[in-house]
Amino acid sequence: MTPTVGYLEERFDTFNDLCFGGALPRIPIKLSSARSFVGRLQYRPVRDWRGRVVRHEDFILRISTRFDLPEAEVEDTLIHEMIHYWIAYNGIRDSSTHGRVFRAKMKEINAQYGRHLTISHKSTPEELDRDTKVSRHYFCVSQLADGRTALTVAASTRVGAIRRAFKWSPSVRNAVWYASSDPWFNRFPRCRTPKLFPVDPAELQAHLADAAPLSFRR
Ligand SMILES: [Zn+2]
The missing domain is CATH 3.30.2010.10 (Metalloproteases ("zincins"), catalytic domain)
Structure with missing residues (x-):
């Protein structure tokens, strides 16, 4: 809402x-x-x-x-x-x-x-910025149909389900998954359902440098 x-x-x-x-x-x-x-x-x-x-x-x-x-x-x-x-x-x-x-x-x-x-x-x-706890994050960077970039930090057990949901979502053009321990991602809620948080692509880019792309079996 x-x-x-x-x-x-x-x-x-x-x-x-x-x-x-x-x-x-x-x-x-x-x-x-x-x-x-x-x-x-x-x-x-x-x-x-x-x-x-x-x-x-x-x-x-x-x-x-x-x-x-x-x-x-x-x-x-x-x-x-x-x-x-x-x-x-x-x-x-x-x-x-x-x-x-x-x-x-x-x-x-x-x-x-x-x-x-x-x-x-x-x-x-x-x-x-004071939240510096190091934990493993699994997240998806999506290009939305309206041109925006969105981030979804997923609960580790929900990566598969959220990934499938995005594949069928008309608002998601392209989705790439990563893993990272960068504390910057702590600020986003860990989603159990497919939610999209629009982010500033330039700010996000700075935090993708240390991220490892996830590969999935088809
Ligand atoms: Zn508070």
């Missing part, structure tokens, strides 16, 4: 009542076309004369419409950013960006409301 501001504002009010006791004041919600994040909370620290942060102001919550995510994932992204907002607004100290407090709140919401919040919807380009 592609969310609208009105939809996100209504969801914000609902989750505010449900998960945060209605304690979060409304903040501006804006749509973005960024591909580097799905959701992002922006705010400004206010410091005292000694330079210590006393509170945060000027909150803006941005949701990217670049990715065609299922409604539940859009909602989970919104709630994820609302936990960041809840922590910053209340001046709660956490052990890191997604530290103990963040994770405890996330677990509580998941358990109580059957949601699937994760910390992997990383919210800022800085957070994305």
